[in-house]
Amino acid sequence: METTTQDKMKRGQFLRSLGLSTSTLMAFYCLGTTMTACGSKDDDPDPVDPNPNPGGGTGVTGTTTGGSINFTVDLTINSSLKTAGEYKIFGDVLVAFTTNSTYVALTKICTHEGNPVQYRKSSNDIMCPTHGSEYSITGTVTQGPAPAPLKTYTVTLSADGKTLTVKA
Ligand code: FES
Structure with missing residues (x-):
């Protein structure tokens, strides 16, 4: 999901409304960036299974x-x-x-x-x-x-x- 500038403003306004400090807000922004990065990794195709025949697989x-x-x-x-x-x-x-x-x-x-x-x-x-x-x-x-x-x-x-x- 793309985060638009408008979304960031809304998030920032929401967090400020909770009375959080600027440094805490920065932590939330960084966490959000990290989570976005993790989320995009989930979209990657699965790596090749090194054991395509689990359960022994020797026939x-x-x-x-x-x-x-x-x-x-x-x-x-x-x-x-x-x-x-x-x-x-x-x-x-x-x-x-x-x-x-x-x-x-x-x-x-x-x-x-x-x-x-x-x-x-x-x-x-x-x-x-x-x-x-x-x-x-x-x-x-x-x-x-x-x-x-x-x-x-x-x-x-x-x-x-x-x-x-x-x-x-
Ligand atoms: S174990 Fe000695 S010849 Fe096989």
């Missing part, structure tokens, strides 16, 4: 940790998993779309000391960068010190190709 529903793994992955949101050689971690589970264009899901927890493993595109296998253990995409140990295979999960692609279901 994953279900249980991704613990002993009852059972979740779905929306591939329209996690679209990198439609590219052969890509992988993502969901909770305790590594899901990869291998270079053979098959989906695999394994625990991300290395059987050596429990550090997170990674899918390795160049050799289509799983490796642990902490101490160098290697596993096949079926979880079998191919290089120690890992003492045991990785647990694997069943992965099912929906008929429309938009959803993965991962279960124990």
